[in-house]
Amino acid sequence: MELLKILTLLSVITYTFCVDHGNFKTCAQSSFCRRCREMEPNKSPYVLNFPSAQITPNSVHVELWNNEEQVVFNLTLSALVDNTFRLQVEEASPLRDRFRSLYALKSDPVLAQLEMVSRNEDEITIKNGDNAVKLIRSPFRIDFFSDTEFVASVNARGLFKFEHYRKNDQSDPAANDAENADANSEKKITDPGAWEENFKSFRDSKPFGPSAVAMDITFHGASHAYGIPEHADSLALKDTKDKTDPFRHYNLDVFEYELDSPMAIYGAIPLLYAHGPKRTTGVFWNNPSETWIDIKSSSNSENNVMNSIVNFVSGRSSDGEENKDKTVESHFMSESGVIDVFFLLGPNPKDVIREYARLTGVSPIPQYFALGYHQSRWNYNDEDDVMSVSDNFDNSDIPLDVIWLDIEYTDHKKYFTWDPIRFAHPRIMQQNLTSQGRKLVVIIDPHIKRESGYFLHEDALANDYYVKNAEGAVYEGWCWPGSSSYLDFLNPVVMSYYSSLYSLDKFPEATNDMYLWNDMNEPSVFNGPEITMPKDCIHYGNWEHREIHNTYGLLQVKATYDGLIARSKGTKRPFILTRSFFAGSQRYAAMWTGDNSAEWSHLKISIPMCLSVSIAGMPSCGADVGGFFKNPDNELMIRWYQAGAFLPFYRAHSHIDTKRREPYLFPPEVRNLLRDAIRKRYVYLPLWYTLYHEHEISGLPVIRPLFMEYPSDPAVSTIESTYMVGSSLLCSPVTSAGASSVDVYFPGGSDELWYDIDTYKQYKGEGTVTVPVDMAKIPVFQKGGTIIPTKQRYRRSLTLTHDDPYTLIVALDSKGEANGTLYIDDNESFEYQKGKYLYLSFTFKNNVLTARRIDQDATYPANSWIERVIVIGYSKSAPAAASLKIDGKKDIIKLPVTLDETRQHKTLVVKKPAVKMTQTWSITL
Structure with missing residues (x-):
């Protein structure tokens, strides 16, 4: 019997490298569908x-x-x-x-x-x-x-x-007799799967019928x-x-x-x-x-x-x-x-997402580190391997904020434990990462290894915490540990117990700088029907699994979230990544697109997949950079890092059988381009962070399809390769091999201006333009009329950038005006919910750039300041100087204005205004 189970497990693992449609139902094979x-x-x-x-x-x-x-x-x-x-x-x-x-x-x-x-x-x-x-x-x-x-x-x-719900007339022949016809006026359901359904070798008992x-x-x-x-x-x-x-x-x-x-x-x-x-x-x-x-x-x-x-x-x-009669x-x-x-009822796409967010909630602002670059694979071998990865990122001047550990860090796949040999000093390892400004994320899956002496399994058996099978016994399935059972998260007592496992006294050697990855939480059951839990399993309250299936992962991440909140006594925002999700999961976790492959088609599909999730209320989406399965060539690797830099969640991850592919391992010409892509991500992180604050206010997604920003333009209805970051950046990453150009649709009509973020070349919103690209190019364009805050000093991690100065990129519209916002807080706590933050507005009009607070009652002692102001699209003669006025005082400070000759197009630069973010100020050109 044990050999049979092992062979079954191996066959499933082999299957995972290619979709076997025979493992999954079609509608015709699903009785109710x-x-x-x-x-x-x-x-x-x-x-x-x-x-x-x-x-x-x-x-x-x-x-x-x-x-x-x-x-x-x-x-x-x-x-x-x-x-x-x-x-x-x-x-x-x-x-x-x-x-x-x-x-x-x-x-x-x-x-x-x-x-x-x-x-x-x-x-x-x-x-x-x-x-x-x-x-x-x-x-x-x-x-x-x-x-x-x-x-x-x-x-x-x-x-x-x-x-x-009805009585099972199929088991009662008398119910179909003519003399009982009047008493049994219900229309009989004759579908053979109504009362019991079989798929492959699996039987769904359906005790309550159709x-x-x-x-x-x-x-x-x-x-x-x-x-x-x-x-x-x-x-x-x-x-x-x-x-x-x-x-x-x-x-x-x-x-x-x-x-x-x-x-x-x-x-x-x-x-x-x-x-x-x-x-x-x-x-x-x-x-x-x-x-x-x-x-x-x-x-x-x-x-x-x-x-x-x-x-x-x-x-x-x-x-x-043409659309009035369409449906x-x-x-x-x-x-x-x-x-x-x-x-x-909308009436526009932004209204719909706001209305939905009012029902199901929004994502809290993530910790700042979560927006940086994450490095993962299945698996880093031991503590020395982890620290070597961290050190090599530093040696190569590549920013990195998080290192991830997959299932092999545990003691024989028993969660809330550490491998006693390879990870014998996990607290010291975490402290070493923290000293470099980095965090650790570890995986915790919902399957629990059925092993005598394993504390979690013993607790679950003793306290009746497991999901039951249709006969009322503890359900046993197979996953990574082998024989496994599954916690019943529908039970509030189990939820509370599971949350408590994340406390520092229950999870040995954990720290407050270690965060969580909940994977396999569909739930995945290797020997179950359709690789998941049987529908006739029983949960708390006598509910069948069929009734709650799509919320199983949501319940796990909620328990994890509550556990992390309790672990830090509410002082730090949790970071959790989940694979399974339902409506409402955005309140607790980020998600990613799962086990993709190192193929161009998978890179390309990651954009519409993340856009679809984003407009469904879940703003934090990414794809495994480089592809989980297989080995990408250098070109695909470069393009994936470039595309990933402009999606909300930015993580490289790969299968245990793939070659090691940390960015520093590539030849210098490739490594430099990977570094440039990651650095570009870090330059724009003040924008990303601000967008998450505005998401929490309005529910608006961080990345948006063009139809959400330009709803009355039918030409954008099917465009999915070009999208917006907020309402200020237009992104059209290269997703095809050997590309020397990209067709970019510039929306908004002839009065809308767009600027290449590298060259500041100007485009008008008059339709599709073929934009040339080389291997270093990420086609991204700033919308005229926007002001984007950036940080342009390169650091090893985001922790070190907190007090770094800002550079404001002022992209003028056809009227010579622009607006933008910036959000600042302590980057990690919930103190912002008590008014400890800055939310600033920038306005450029009539040659005057003004900064003011949006929320006057909110305060935060930010030490950061304005290093420079870059004005692009300035059509007048370059002024010889600018005047700076701070906090409404009469004193005027003269500032030099230079013409940036390094760009292809005229750009004004105001250097070192040196005003603090806590001040109100204006600069007049």
Whole structure:
């Protein structure tokens, strides 16, 4: 038996180097997806019982009847603040309670006032502000209007479905007798997988029977759909209906995943954007069970795709009138739970993400070090290896902030332990890293090794902390340690226990400068169905795993986050990386795109993958730089470091069987380019840090697709290789081998100016331009009208840059004006939440650059100062000098102004104003 298990494990590990589609279900192999997808449209049996309707100040409560099966449901439509409505549907009298997702929302949504507009026997219309909702009795339908514009419909195609819990009539032949027909008026579900389902050698017992919920949502006036990550696919979602499987949300361990595919991978955020030139609408489907989503867009016809390509190449925008009759059709299908849907009425993409952030929360500002460069591999051999890596980065003058340890640092893969030989002095190792300004991150996976004497396993057995199998015994699966069991994070006692393990007295030799990586938390089970936990496993509260699957990783990182908060007594912001995630995970962790490969296609797909996650509320995304599997050649390595420098999370990582590829190991000409890419990242870190502060305020993502910044330009709808960092940098990294140029679309029209960040060459927003590149070039452009704070002194790590001076890059627009912001705090604590920070505004207008505080009551004793001001796009004659006025005083300081001759285009430089960031000042040219 043990040999069989080992062979099974080895076969799984071998499989991980190539996707075996036979290991993962298709919709046709999934009983509930098959039933929902095969529904015949426009034959809905559901009607609203209007005599039962009750209108409260915030909600409409009404019975929803399934006339075919004579089953009653309770429907509640609530108005929420910020242009949002919530639709909830549950069984009125269930045989068993149904699971409600409690973990995605940051708190109870804030209700808003409802106003009755009209009511008759066929329709009820209610209003909230400029938004109206019409409930139609038969067949059941809900229409949403904003500013009198028809924006979305529920059940317009009659695909609403709610499988109520029922007795298993398949096991009771008498239930099908003619004499019992009247007593058993329910429509029998004949699908062979409704009550028990088999996939390969695995049996899903389904003790509670079929329980699927589904709903079609149609978006009117929309031309493209975005969101619903995580998939290794395009930013603009492709049609699935009648063409491919639907997009699948079922968190799975899929190594070296397939590209351009709707198949499930590690994470699931069921937030969908429907976007057109005039407005954007969002839908958040709050259901953590397995979910499939069909998409069909009328803009995805062959002619419209060709028109989009022509518009992109020419830079021509199509007439908005072409989109007035366009629709995006979606069909959400979940295996279980209730219907809990939020309609986010925008009207623009930034409004939708703000409305979503109000529901599920935002990411706290990360510690400053987390935005730097991270070096990882599976695995660094021992403590000497770790310190050698750190020293060699210093010897090569390459910045580095974090070194990572994969699973081999543990004592035989027992988490919260250290290998007693290779990592015998982990505290000293951490202290040595800290003395160099660096941090350590270690991996903690959710599988627990079943070994007698291992304290965590013994505690879990003694206290009943493990997930159970369908028979009620402790579930046993296989993962990296071999035989493993899995903590039941649905149990609040287990959550508290797990959090306590991160305390300095429980995790031996840990320090407050060691942070966490939660991997394999889909959960990954090598010998489980679809490489995960069986759906009929039982969690705390007698909930089946099928009901909570997509939140398992979220629960683990929440427990880890709480543990790190307690470990430092609330003095330091945690840093956690997670592979599995759901809506709400952004409150606790960053994510990355998982086990990619050293191939150009994987570099290219990392951009739309991170953009999709970013607009779904999770701002911290990156990809394994260089690729996890295989060995990149020098060109791919250079281009990946350059692209990674402009994604939020910047980490190199590689498989245990790959060659060592730390940047200092490459030939000098390659090493220098890798160093330059990392340094460029560090120059712009004040911008990244400011954007995270603004994310915490507004929910806006740190990186943004062009449609989010230019929503009325149809030409940007399918562009995914060019994107924005905030609203000031346009990035178009090289993602093709042998490239000598990149086609860059410059949006905004002829009045919009863009400046190459290296040469300051000016481009206008008139469409696509072929920009030449060499191996040193990262095509990045600063938007005219923006001011970007930078730090341009090179250090070994970010800890040493805290008091370094700033250089302001002032890029003028066509009116000769610019604006920008800068956020400063202590880089690591939560003191900023008590007002201990600086949030500054910079304005250039009428030849005067002014700095002031945005939040007047916030204070922070920053020691940093302004080293220089660079003004690009200055069209007038260069002034001989500038005058500096500080804190409104009458004294005026004369400053020299020089013309930078090293650039290709005229640039003014004001050297050493030497004003402190705590001061209010102005410089007049």
